[in-house]
Amino acid sequence: MNTPRLSFVSACASVAAILALTACATAIRPSSDDPDVVEEQALQQSMSLDRRMTLQRRLDEVAIPILERSAQFCAGNVRASLGAHIASLWSFEKEDRAAAGQILHLDDRPTVLWTLDRSQAPATPLRAGDVLVSIGGKSLPAGDDALDDLDEVLVDASRAKPRKNDGWLDAVVQRDGQSTTLRLPYVVACNYSAVAQMKGEINAHNDGSKIVVNSALMAFFPDNRDLAIVLGHELAHGALSHVGKTRAVGIATGFMDGALGGTGLAGDALSAPFSQQFEAEADYLGLYMTAASGYDIDGAERTWREFWIHTTGTKTGFTDTHPGSAKRFVAMRRTIAEIVAKKKKGAPLVPDTGSKP
Structure with missing residues (x-):
């Protein structure tokens, strides 16, 4: 007769213990405006920004020479490159501006963050920390329009007549x-510009005005040569006007869709009717762009093979039933052989119309 009462007492004790633990957890859990939380959040934002800027500098060192040496392939979509990374607080999202001001010493004026060592172009007299007041006779007043004004001057300079x-x-x-x-x-x-973003997906894409490269992809390709091959491929999408025909041409989705016969299983970043042809064209021109930038493209197809195996090769049945990727790798090897032959002859590194996919 006493057993039910004992069970009830035990249950009450358990409930009391849970309530006590809940009360303790509530006391330990801080509010969002707790000074320690605010301090930790600021620290994490600073560390994230510092890491992103490290990646951005590496990306600039690879991307800017490719952009400069590929101007011949970009038709009239060109600009003047100063060989420097210039930014202001308006270059960052609102939540990152406080950290950018503290770590990078930026305000709302165009400021040089770093300059590049370029063996194939004159060294710039700009220094890190220089604030641009005017350029090409145009004043750059502080504010969110200053970087747009700078871009306008650089585009106009590149299109001046006679063209040089x-x-x-x-x-x-x-x-x-x-x-x-x-x-x-x-x-x-x-x-174009190349922008590093902190994201765990091994991917990059061309949105029509910039090439966005995820931090995970940069970690996957620690060698700058491999990163250059990726950037050449993405830039080729822009030069070939692929982005205007699709919403975004991304490496991971584009490469997967091409390998899967344009089925769209990798998502709809590429429309199925265009994906295989677009990817083949970008493979071809991108290798020329990378080679023209001074990078050794020998074995470049192996870079793509490793990428494909990592991103899609684990998908059961994909490699068995869709041989599209193998055709792409063979085409890349032949493109590389074509470029190497031209180098040996001293011929211009210009794509052959008859060889174009």
């Missing part, structure tokens, strides 16, 4: 509190 592959722009910068006049050399480049 390089030139000079007079500029005034604020350096160490002093106004300094500089003559900036520029090189005509494809009118």
Whole structure:
């Protein structure tokens, strides 16, 4: 007769214990405006920004020479490249601006974050920390329009008549509190930028104005040569106007869809009727772009093979029933042989119309 009562007492004790633990957990769990939480959030944002800027600098070192050496393939979609990364607080999302101001010492004026060592172009007299006050006779007032104004000057300079592959722009910068006049050399480049983003998917895509590269892809390709092959492929999508015919041409989805016969199983980043042809064209021109930039493309097809195996090769049955990827790798090997033969002859690294996919 006492057993039910004992069970009830035990149950009450258990409930009391749970309530006590809940109360403890509530006491330990801080609110979002807790000073320790605010401090930790700021630290994490700073660390993330610092990591992203490290990746961005590596990306610039690979991408900017490719953009400069590929101008011939980008038709009229070009701009002047100063060989420097210039940004302001408006270059960042709202939640990152406080960290950008503290870590990168940015405000709402165009500021040089770093310059590049370019063996095939004149060294820039710009220095990290220089604030651009004017360029090409155009003032760059502080604010969210300053970077747009700078872009406008760089595009206009590249399209000046008569068209040249390089030139000079007079500029005034604020350096160490002093106004300094500089003559900036520029090189005509494809009118694209390459942007690193912190994302775990091994992917990159061309959105029509910039090539976005995920941090996971940069980790997957620690060798700059392999990263250059990826960037050449993505830039080729833009030069061939593929992006205007699809919403976004991404490496992972595009490569998978091409390997799967354009079934769309990799998502709809590429429309099925175009994916295989677009990817083949980007493979072909992209290898030329990478080679023209001075990178060794020997064995480049193996880079793609490793990427494909990692991203799609684990899908049961895909490699057995869809041989499209094998055809692409063979086509790449033949393209590489074509480029190597031209190099040996000293011929221009220009795609053959008859060989175009």
